[in-house]
Amino acid sequence: MSLFSVFDIAGSALNAETIRLNTTASNLANSESVDGDPTKVYRARHPVFQTLLDTSSADLDSESAGAGVSVRGIVESTTPPTKRLDPNNPLADKDGYVYLSNVNSIEEMTNMISANRSFATDVDAINTARDLLLKTISMGH
Amino acid sequence: MFDNIFGIHEQALLVHGERLGVLTNNLANADTPGYKARDIDFREALQGAGAGAEGAEPLALTTTSPSHLTAMASDATASLKYRNPYQASLDGNTVEMPVEQAAFAENNVRYQASLTFINNRIADLQYVLSGQ
Numbered sequence: 001m002s003l004f005s006v007f008d009i010a011g012s013a014l015n016a017e018t019i020r021l022n023t024t025a026s027n028l029a030n031s032e033s034v035d036g037d038p039t040k041v042y043r044a045r046h047p048v049f050q051t052l053l054d055t056s057s058a059d060l061d062s063e064s065a066g067a068g069v070s071v072r073g074i075v076e077s078t079t080p081p082t083k084r085l086d087p088n089n090p091l092a093d094k095d096g097y098v099y100l101s102n103v104n105s106i107e108e109m110t111n112m113i114s115a116n117r118s119f120a121t122d123v124d125a126i127n128t129a130r131d132l133l134l135k136t137i138s139m140g141h
Numbered sequence: 142m143f144d145n146i147f148g149i150h151e152q153a154l155l156v157h158g159e160r161l162g163v164l165t166n167n168l169a170n171a172d173t174p175g176y177k178a179r180d181i182d183f184r185e186a187l188q189g190a191g192a193g194a195e196g197a198e199p200l201a202l203t204t205t206s207p208s209h210l211t212a213m214a215s216d217a218t219a220s221l222k223y224r225n226p227y228q229a230s231l232d233g234n235t236v237e238m239p240v241e242q243a244a245f246a247e248n249n250v251r252y253q254a255s256l257t258f259i260n261n262r263i264a265d266l267q268y269v270l271s272g273q
Contacts, residue, residue, distance in 0.1 A: 005162045013169030020172075049173040066166045069173055118171055121242065125165045128249050132161070135256055136154075140263040 003136070005067065006129035010122040012052060012068030017119040019047050019071050024112045031103040034086075036093040042101040044077035044108070077102050147262055149187070150255040156186045157252040163221065164245045167236050174232040178224040180244065185220035 023045045035041035050072035079102040087096030160181045170176040226235040 003158045003161060006165045009162065009165045009169050016169075049170070051170050051173050051176050066170065066176075066179075068166065069169045114172065117238075118168075121168050121171070121238070125168055125245065128245070129161060129165070132158075132249070132252055132256075135253065139256065139260060140267075 003129050003133050006125060009066075009068040010125045010129075012070060013122040014119060014126075016047070016049055016069045016071050017115045017122065019074075020115045021112065021119070023047055023074060024108050024115065027103045027108045028105065028112075030101050031105050031108070033101045034084075034089065034091055034098040036089075036091045036098055038081050038083075038099040041081045041099045042103070043081070044079075044101070044103045045074050046077065046111075047071045047074050079104075146266075147259050150258045150262075152187055153255045154252065154259070156181065156183060157248055157255060159186070160248050161245075161252065164241060164248060167224075167241045168238075168245065170234075171236045171238060171241070172234070174234060176234050176236060178226070178236045178241065179221050180224050182220040182222050189220060 027044045030042040033042040048071070049069050051066045052068045052070050053066055081099040081102045083097050083099055085096055086092055086098045089098050092098050160183070163179055163181055167178045167180075170178075224235060224240070226237055227240070228237075229235055
């Protein structure tokens with residue numbers, strides 16, 4: 001592992017945080033979505049992060065350093081959607097009910113702030129590694 | 142005479158470089174469930190890098206001829222340790238952002254300090270060589 005690995009590690013984190021921001025944007029955009037069928041209504045999506053391991057390393061035991069983060073998958077929230085009586089809605093079922101998406105806007109906003117902070121930290125790490133590398137290259141000048 | 146011209150800073154630079162990678166990995170996994178934050182034990186890693194100036198080199202190669210080169214390979218990952226969290230989170234993640242950011246900044250300063258010492262040494266030698 002050298003200074004150059006910082007770019008790979010922080011780059012993978014930037015990618016993961018971008019996916020997290022994307023799901024947050026999708027959730028917020030669909031926070032007011034309704035459907036007449038509770039199984040079809042939009043459900044909040046959240047990515048699950050997983051540590052990447054350094055496969056190029058000779059020793060693949062647990063002691064070897066990791067090599068960033070990846071998105072293992074995206075899970076849908078299991079919170080049941082709220083039922084609302086809205087007979088005038090064209091999507092309403094035969095009893096006049098619609099089902100609201102289970103997106104919690106406050107949860108999404110805090111998630112967005114967290115992703116934003118993590119993204120900024122990773123950019124900071126890349127900039128630091130770049131500065132150090134440039135200073136190392138110009139050693140002796 | 143030129144074997145040890147930069148003193149400990151040559152190895153220190155390598156170990157700080159490794160540590161930067163480990164700390165970046167902690168920052169990258171700040172939101173990964175179950176991830177355990179890690180750090181390099183600097184003293185141990187530096188000894189492992191064969192930096193003992195007083196001849197105390199636990200992992201140095203045995204040389205039987207004065208023309209043998211000493212090993213320079215840095216094995217800092219051998220001194221990887223898990224960090225003890227002040228307050229572990231419910232999902233098993235032990236990355237604490239302020240701790241990691243402080244360690245990252247400290248490592249950055251130490252790397253640049255070693256680099257400055259090396260640069261000053263080079264400047265000294267150039268001054269002596271130019272004979273002015």
